[in-house]
Amino acid sequence: MINIVWLGIVAFSMILEFFTRTFFTLWFGLGAIVAFVLSLLGVPLPVQIVTFLVISLVLLGVFRQYAVKSYKYKTNIHELIGQEAIICGENANGSLLRLNGIEWTAETEDGKALNIGDRVLVRGIRGIKLLVKTKS
Template identity: 35%
Template sequence: MAWLWWLGAALVLGVVEMLTVDLIFLMFAGGALAAMLVSLLGAPFWVQIIVFAGVSAALLFVVRPWAKKLLDRSTPDTATNIAAHVGREATVLIDVTEHAGRVKLAGEVWTARAAQRGAVLPAGTTVRVVRIDGATAVVDAVEDRSYLP
């Protein structure tokens, strides 16, 4: 009957892994499945615990690094939230100085300030977001590209 507890533990650990996607709880779930198998074979509880610990440790230190590399290689690194705005172009709505201003960035109006001291970016200028400080976009002028074909 102990095998049902190991199966339940493996299922719970599998669900936790789906929420974290770090491949740690999946390795423990594998250990729980191995302990379930030895439980079905009639091994005493202390052997089940040793099998659980041993298989979990082996999976953590042998399989997880390989699987993590494979997962990282196949998962694109996508910038989200404010990090996604860095590098984007915006249009100045109200003159931007080193202290204040407004820009239209990705369809939204943002408070902005110039990245360079003493710079004044007039309304209508296209700027590039250098970084985001809190709720303020720090911008710099986009070099003139009118000479390009």
């Protein structure tokens, strides 16, 4: 019966890790795999529980920081730099431009106002705004 509990913990932690990508529950899944193997070998339940906790917490403490640092969400936002666009509107946050079918808030590097119809070149990114330079 306890074998099913360990397998349930493995499945739950791996599925939760898949959806959250926090590198937190992964280590408990690995600890549960070790505890599952111990249960198959007939090791007493208290030893299984202690081993599960020790393995999980040690792996969490040692490897989580490296896993988080090595995992980066990959986006293509930097591919927008160097592209041309036309200012198409305004909102409360500033001027809008449409690039690759997505509307972005745009601002100039020097703070100059943009007008609808201005042709701009994307020069950089600041937070969620595109930094642009007007084209002559």
